[in-house]
Amino acid sequence: MKNISKEDYLSVIFKNQNSNGEIKSNIIAGKLSVSNAAVTDMLKKLSKDGYIIYERYKGIKLTVDGENYARNMVRRHRIWEVFLNQIVGMPWEKVHEEANKLEHSSSDDLINRLETMLDYPEYDPHGDPIPTKEGKIPKLKKHRPLSELKEGESGKVIRVNDFDEKFLGYISELGIKLQEKISVKQKRAFDKSMEVVVKGKLWNISNKLAQNVFIEVK
Amino acid sequence: MKNISKEDYLSVIFKNQNSNGEIKSNIIAGKLSVSNAAVTDMLKKLSKDGYIIYERYKGIKLTVDGENYARNMVRRHRIWEVFLNQIVGMPWEKVHEEANKLEHSSSDDLINRLETMLDYPEYDPHGDPIPTKEGKIPKLKKHRPLSELKEGESGKVIRVNDFDEKFLGYISELGIKLQEKISVKQKRAFDKSMEVVVKGKLWNISNKLAQNVFIEVK
DNA sequence: TTTTATTTTTAAGCATGCTTAAATTATTTA
DNA sequence: TAAATAATTTAAGCATGCTTAAAAATAAAA
Secondary structure (H helix, E strand, C coil), rough: CCCCHHHHHHHHHHHHHCCCEECCCHHHHHHHHHCHHHHHHHHHHHEEEEEECCCCCEEEEHHHHHHHHHHHHHHHHHHHHHHHHHHHCCCEEEHHHHHHHHCCCCCCHHHHHEEEEEEEECECCCCCCCCCCCCCCCCCCCEEEECCCCCCCCCCEEEEECCCHHHHHHHHHHCCCCCCCCEEECCCCCCCCCEEECCCCCECCCCHCCCEEEEECC | CCHHHHHHHHHHHHHHCCCCCCECCCHHHHCCCCCCCHHHCCCCHHEEECCCCCCCCEEEEHHHHHHHHHHHHHHHHHHHHHHHHHHCCHHHHHHHHHHHHHCCCCCCCHHHHHHHCCCCCCEECCCCCCCCCCCCCCCCCCCHHHCCCCCEEEEEEEHHHHHHHHHHHHHHHHCCCCCEEEEEEEEEECCCCEEEEEEEEEEEEEEHHHHHCECCCC
């Protein structure tokens, strides 16, 4: 019950690193809602612990140890999400926050038991891939944000961003869920909103919403 | 993720208060493996927060608020234990430690969902009663420690102490579990050890062990 | 290239929860 | 009841993880 903060920092670095495996301390502060000073503090500790390569004013990069630790945290989080959703019956908009707490407080043994019970799921309730015990991460099918679909195009929801409970609650009301088909009827240039059909119903959705729903590319 | 220590202190006070609802700071330090000074520190905080009545060098007593908080922690702990044991299939000697972590990291909503799923269990895997949402605590049937049974007596196991994983692992090897029948064949005065029969097998057990297994009184 | 703006770090400080050592109060025992 | 013992509290200090304000380094714009 000691490394909650460290674990959160490592997760954020892992999930937000760019294609070169780098991240700005800025981003970390934003995602964790702490000051930049707090980030600098923690970077020093993580560096001393051997989890990141860090040089002041320069880049931040996970070491192999850090990558392993972080990937395991992501694994723990997503397995809890599947468990809460499928076994406990908790709605998908609630599982993220609950898993955020549980991920720090469970043994690897428990996580592995849950995984076995769930028959080794590859994706969490939001469509994010679950790293295996060995560190493999299932590939996501090719996808693009709903916001980039053109008028007349349609496709299946393959992933949604899980950053905000209210966002997820809202799209649930529209009938949007994984594997659901969505068709774009009309796009309005001036505010980038769009009219879409879900389960036969027509909805007007904002660009911000559409940016956070991802459609499988056929 | 803030009140882990406070929650632990309240639980310990709740579970170890005497019949007048009092407890010595001594006991708390022992149960939590911290110094007496740490206990004094925390008592001041708990008092300031309105969870206990506390006067230096005098007694320690839970307020109504403190009692409610503590009882709910015990509820959370024991519901997790049942869940881990029955749904996840974790052996009883492991659930206590795991629940010790999870109890601080779950919403009341999750606890209530688990409880519903389990169909409102009254006892945890060690035979301890689970307080209801409303704060009612199921009555334990009358029982006494196995160590107090006389030669020739027998009865069913109704509760075991869960303080030590190794103890539980050991008695599992002897076939001791809830509802199991135990007969006392012989008692040795010099070290208070006893010979007992469990599932047709004869075992020699120490007084210390026998003090932590409780037998239903007919 | 120099100025301006942004990002990052340092410095000082705070709350939490722990430690050991010394002092104080309560309880036993002679 | 007085002395010895046990329990409890105070004092000083430490690590963690955060804050704001000021300083330093980097990146962007003129």
